Amino acid sequence: MKRIVLVGSPNSGKTTLYNLLTGSNFRTVNYPGSTVEICEGNLNEKWLIGEAGLNRNDLKVVDTPGTYSLFPKSHDEEITRNVLYPEDKQQKPDLVLLVVDGTQLERQLIFFRQLKEADFPLIVAVTMKDLLAQIGMGSADAFQALQGILGVPTFAVDGTSGDGIQQLVQQILQGKGKEQGKGQQRQDSLPSEVQALPAVWTAQKTIQEKKELHAALLGAGFIRGQISKITDASRLWDRWLLHPWLGFPLFFIIMSLLFSSIYWLAQPIMDLIDFSFSTSSDWVLSFASGNSYFNLGLDFLAKGLIASFGAILVFVPQIWILFFGMGALESSGYLARAASLADRPLSWVGLSGRSFVPLLSGFACAVPAIMAARNISSRREKWIANFIIPMMTCSARLPVYALLVGFLLQGQASWKAGLLLAAIYAASLFVGALAAALLNVLLRRVQGQDAESLFAMELPLYRTPRASVLLSQATKRTKAYIVRAGPVIFAFAILIWMGTTFPHWQSENPTLQLQESYLGKLGQKIEPIFTPMGADWRVGVGLMSAFAAREVFVSSLAVIFQVTDATEGSQEEGMLAAMATAVRSDGQALFTVASVAALIVFFMIALQCMSTVAIVAKETGSYRFAVMQLLLLNISAYILSVAVYQVLLRANLFL
Amino acid sequence: MYPEAFCIFILNLLGVADLMEESTANFNKVHQNWEDITPGIFRIQRLQGATQICDRLRELGLIEGVQVQVLSRLPLGGPWRVQVGSAQFALRPLELRCLVLGACT
Numbered sequence: 001m002k003r004i005v006l007v008g009s010p011n012s013g014k015t016t017l018y019n020l021l022t023g024s025n026f027r028t029v030n031y032p033g034s035t036v037e038i039c040e041g042n043l044n045e046k047w048l049i050g051e052a053g054l055n056r057n058d059l060k061v062v063d064t065p066g067t068y069s070l071f072p073k074s075h076d077e078e079i080t081r082n083v084l085y086p087e088d089k090q091q092k093p094d095l096v097l098l099v100v101d102g103t104q105l106e107r108q109l110i111f112f113r114q115l116k117e118a119d120f121p122l123i124v125a126v127t128m129k130d131l132l133a134q135i136g137m138g139s140a141d142a143f144q145a146l147q148g149i150l151g152v153p154t155f156a157v158d159g160t161s162g163d164g165i166q167q168l169v170q171q172i173l174q175g176k177g178k179e180q181g182k183g184q185q186r187q188d189s190l191p192s193e194v195q196a197l198p199a200v201w202t203a204q205k206t207i208q209e210k211k212e213l214h215a216a217l218l219g220a221g222f223i224r225g226q227i228s229k230i231t232d233a234s235r236l237w238d239r240w241l242l243h244p245w246l247g248f249p250l251f252f253i254i255m256s257l258l259f260s261s262i263y264w265l266a267q268p269i270m271d272l273i274d275f276s277f278s279t280s281s282d283w284v285l286s287f288a289s290g291n292s293y294f295n296l297g298l299d300f301l302a303k304g305l306i307a308s309f310g311a312i313l314v315f316v317p318q319i320w321i322l323f324f325g326m327g328a329l330e331s332s333g334y335l336a337r338a339a340s341l342a343d344r345p346l347s348w349v350g351l352s353g354r355s356f357v358p359l360l361s362g363f364a365c366a367v368p369a370i371m372a373a374r375n376i377s378s379r380r381e382k383w384i385a386n387f388i389i390p391m392m393t394c395s396a397r398l399p400v401y402a403l404l405v406g407f408l409l410q411g412q413a414s415w416k417a418g419l420l421l422a423a424i425y426a427a428s429l430f431v432g433a434l435a436a437a438l439l440n441v442l443l444r445r446v447q448g449q450d451a452e453s454l455f456a457m458e459l460p461l462y463r464t465p466r467a468s469v470l471l472s473q474a475t476k477r478t479k480a481y482i483v484r485a486g487p488v489i490f491a492f493a494i495l496i497w498m499g500t501t502f503p504h505w506q507s508e509n510p511t512l513q514l515q516e517s518y519l520g521k522l523g524q525k526i527e528p529i530f531t532p533m534g535a536d537w538r539v540g541v542g543l544m545s546a547f548a549a550r551e552v553f554v555s556s557l558a559v560i561f562q563v564t565d566a567t568e569g570s571q572e573e574g575m576l577a578a579m580a581t582a583v584r585s586d587g588q589a590l591f592t593v594a595s596v597a598a599l600i601v602f603f604m605i606a607l608q609c610m611s612t613v614a615i616v617a618k619e620t621g622s623y624r625f626a627v628m629q630l631l632l633l634n635i636s637a638y639i640l641s642v643a644v645y646q647v648l649l650r651a652n653l654f655l
Numbered sequence: 656m657y658p659e660a661f662c663i664f665i666l667n668l669l670g671v672a673d674l675m676e677e678s679t680a681n682f683n684k685v686h687q688n689w690e691d692i693t694p695g696i697f698r699i700q701r702l703q704g705a706t707q708i709c710d711r712l713r714e715l716g717l718i719e720g721v722q723v724q725v726l727s728r729l730p731l732g733g734p735w736r737v738q739v740g741s742a743q744f745a746l747r748p749l750e751l752r753c754l755v756l757g758a759c760t
Contacts, residue, residue: 068714073707103741107716231741235726238736238743247730340745344733353734353745442665455734456711456750459743 003060003091004172005083007115008099009108010066010375011460013127015039016159017099018063021047021169027473028159029330031357032066032458033375036076038083039063047169054173062093065375070114073454075374075382084120095172096120102128102138102156103230103461105146112150122152125168129158131461135229160466234333234462241337251341254334258325259363259425260418263402266317267414270572273317277310278571296505303562304497308489308555310571315399315551319481322395324474326364331465335360340457349433350440352376352455355385359432362392363425364477366612370619378453384439386616387629388432390607393425395481396550400603403554404596406572407579428604488549496545496559510562519560533602533638534595534645536584547608598645606637696724697756704753712753715744722759 006014010032019026022041027034043059064083065076072078086092096115100108105126115122126146132138138156147154153171157164241250284302288295329335335357343353354376361369369389376382393401401424409417499519507513514520523537530540538560546553558571561578582590607613607630617626699721702709716739717723726736726743734745 068711071710071714073711104716107740107742110714110716231738231743234743235738238726242727242729242736244727244730336745340729340734340736343745343747344729344731352747454708454711454750455745455747456708456715457734457745458715459736459745 001058001060002094003062004095004097005062005064005093006097006099007064007080007084007111008066009068009101009104009111010034010458012066012099012101012104012108013159014063014066014099017097017125017127017157017165018061020044020157020159020162020165021061025472025476026063027327027477028469029327029335031330031333031335032460033076033354033357034330034372035063035065036079036371036374037065038079043169047166059172067111069111070118074377077375079374094121096122097172098122098124100124100126102126102132109150116152123168123171124150124152124154126154126156127159129156129164130160131230132156230461234459237462238337238459241334242341247341251338254329254338256422258322258329260415260422261325262318262321262398263405263418263421264414266321269317270314274310274314274572277306277314278574281306281310281571292506296501299501300494300497304493304559305490307558307562307571308493308496309486311555311558311575312399312485312489312551313482314572315402315554316478316482318398318402319395320474320478322398323364323477324470326360327470327473328465329360331463331470333460333462336457336459340459343455343457349436350384350443351381351436352378352453353457354453354455355381358385358389359392359429362389362394365394365396365481366390366392366609367615370612370615373619376453380443381453383620383625384436384443386620386625387439388436390609390612390616390629390633391428391432391435391605393428393604394550394609396485396609397603399551399554400546401600403557403575404600407576407591408593408596410576410580424600424604431604485549485551488552489555492545492548492552492556493559496541496556499541500560500562514560532642532646533598534592534649535599536590538582539590539595539599543602546603547610550603550608553603594645594648597648598641601644602637602641604637605633605640607633694725694727696722696759698722698759700755700757702753703755708750708753712746712750716740716742717744717754723754723756 006018008014011034015026015028015035018024018039018041019028021043023044023046024039024041026039040060040062042056043061045056048054048056062083064080067077067080070081070084072081083091084093084096098112098115100112112122112124126138126143129138143154143156155164155168155171157168240246243250281302284298284306288298329338338360339353339356341353342356346352346355355373358369358372358376361372366389369392370386373382373385373389376385401421405417405420405424409420496519499522500514500517502518504513504516507516515524519541520537523541526540526544527537530536530543535543538557541560542553542556545556557579558575561575561582579591580589584590613626613630616629617623620626699717699719701719702712702717712718717737721739724738726738728735729745734747735751737744737746737751
């Protein structure tokens with residue numbers, strides 16, 4: 001089996017090419033450093049039609065994180081270096097496919113020079129053919145001439161249409177590129193004398209060859225001045241989006257639109273889903289008969305399964321909108337600008353703009369966000385980022401906040417709820433920044449001064465996001481969310497329904513049935529822990545179940561409060577009505593502004609996701625750090641939520 | 656409680672005490688006043704300063720002899736926006752200080 005390794009500068013189009021070669025559907029974004037791990041796949045069969053004796057398992061294609069050279073500056077770049085120089089000699093690349101952005105040819109040839117001198121079998125794939133065509137460049141003759149200059153097979157490919165891929169694959173199958181690297185000089189690792197001379201090693205050569213190369217590229221039709229025209233539109237956008245005065249207000253407007261739209265855009269579809277679940281629930285209960293066992297089964301279906309899944313699935317449109325909006329930002333090229341804008345404010349808390357995208361990814365899910373922090377060069381900064389990413393409002397928190405916000409602003413315009421939701425997102429950023437600042441103060445106190453890290457962010461060209469790609473990627477991510485949460489919701493639906501139904505399942509008094517149930521008894525034992533934050537045992541059980549998955553909090557409440565009331569218009573209304581009428585054992589309202597605010601604060605800070613704990617341990621290489629983070633965040637969440645509730649209660653502002 | 660000892664205690668608790676050893680010495684400052692820089696077109700005369708930064712700048716294509724256009728500074732004293740060919744970068748002042756620029760003739 002042959003191993004073809006795709007390498008190249010960040011954002012040069014490697015993942016797009018990988019998807020085309022393998023038929024995969026990995027997410028591609030217009031942001032440098034989005035790929036942080038390797039992906040392996042077999043060559044798509046469609047490229048092998050007419051190639052007798054070959055099957056797709058004969059060729060393994062490997063996508064790698066972007067790197068500018070063979071001398072890594074961050075963890076993701078190290079991964080690429082290790083793929084090129086693997087410990088296991090069986091994994092050595094048979095061919096390196098260098099992916100070069102056609103609009104950045106001159107600049108990206110430093111890495112080409114390194115690979116050529118390191119004697120890798122090499123083929124160059126020049127991407128962004130469509131952009132070159134827009135300015136009348138990149139003809140077949142030009143690429144022929146370029147191949148002559150580079151001395152290795154060179155092909156132009158268009159990631160959008162797939163143009164040029166067939167020719168590229170044919171050359172790979174014919175073993176082209178091998179002439180360059182026969183492997184006779186190539187060593188198993190970079191020679192030590194070369195390692196001692198990082199970029200200068202090739203920069204010197206590049207300088208010497210620069211004039212010659214420039215003249216040759218000019219002769220081949222790659223006219224620098226002409227290429228610069230591609231940037232004109234981007235520069236025009238940047239005049240506004242990175243304006244000294246308007247840059248930040250526009251940044252806040254864009255972010256506020258993203259997070260507030262989650263609520264008000266989703267509302268009509270949510271109502272539809274809600275209606276279908278409440279109708280299903282009523283329909284199931286309408287089959288009730290004189291047989292108590294049959295009724296028990298119906299009760300499990302309606303109040304266990306339908307209530308649990310309905311409570312979560314009603315929020316799926318919001319999650320889809322979040323993924324769609326983030327996808328649009330990622331594809332547009334604005335993210336790198338936003339990261340640059342955020343660099344200065346983040347530096348106040350010991351981070352850099354490089355942490356911005358991992359933090360923003362944390363709004364979708366903390367696990368890939370922590371992996372995205374690999375492209376932060378400073379270890380210290382990476383630790384701080386890993387510590388605060390779990391505090392970002394991930395999609396699992398969204399159903400919880402949506403329910404609590406819905407309760408606080410019941411009956412009011414949905415744009416108000418959208419604004420409050422955006423404020424919660426902002427607050428989670430603020431709390432995260434505060435935690436980062438505290439860690440930074442600790443480090444600064446010991447280190448004596450701020451250690452600055454590498455930033456040097458490449459600002460890609462703005463590109464219009466393709467609607468079909470955005471739709472399919474948002475749907476794919478939403479599906480993944482449902483598939484991940486589904487089994488946990490199902491398991492807890494059974495557990496909580498059984499816990500709240502037995503042993504007095506035949507009781508005619510639902511309140512007594514709940515209080516005397518297994519879960520009721522257990523909950524009353526742990527209630528003193530939750531009382532200081534304004535919760536009773538039912539909310540306490542919901543909070544405990546949220547450690548399996550945060551969204552289970554909502555489905556647990558739906559089961560505990562038996563939200564299938566046919567008198568309410570919908571399940572969501574039923575849930576809000578149940579919350580509004582719920583009382584504690586002393587007869588006081590259970591859900592008040594104070595207790596709901598305390599719950600929001602708890603969810604904002606608490607680290608309940610065990611997958612996040614595992615990935616933090618893996619990425620930092622320290623179980624101790626992960627465990628201490630788990631303890632510190634959860635203890636802080638509890639203390640702060642108690643403080644919020646008690647202060648609001650004492651101030652007598654919101655009972 | 657002595658603050659430094661407290662900080663070390665917390666860092667030890669988190670198991671990240673080795674971060675204290677991360678040196679800042681590599682980031683030497685070069686005496687070039689970038690606070691006074693105005694947007695314009697320049698040529699890179701040489702790179703000097705922290706090796707790690709100079710290496711990365713070279714890898715990005717910011718090498719001796721190359722023409723760069725300094726476009727503007729981002730709000731709140733943020734990074735500078737610099738254009739090289741058709742590529743644009745945001746560079747922190749610390750990184751820009753490694754570029755010794757001359758007039759573009």
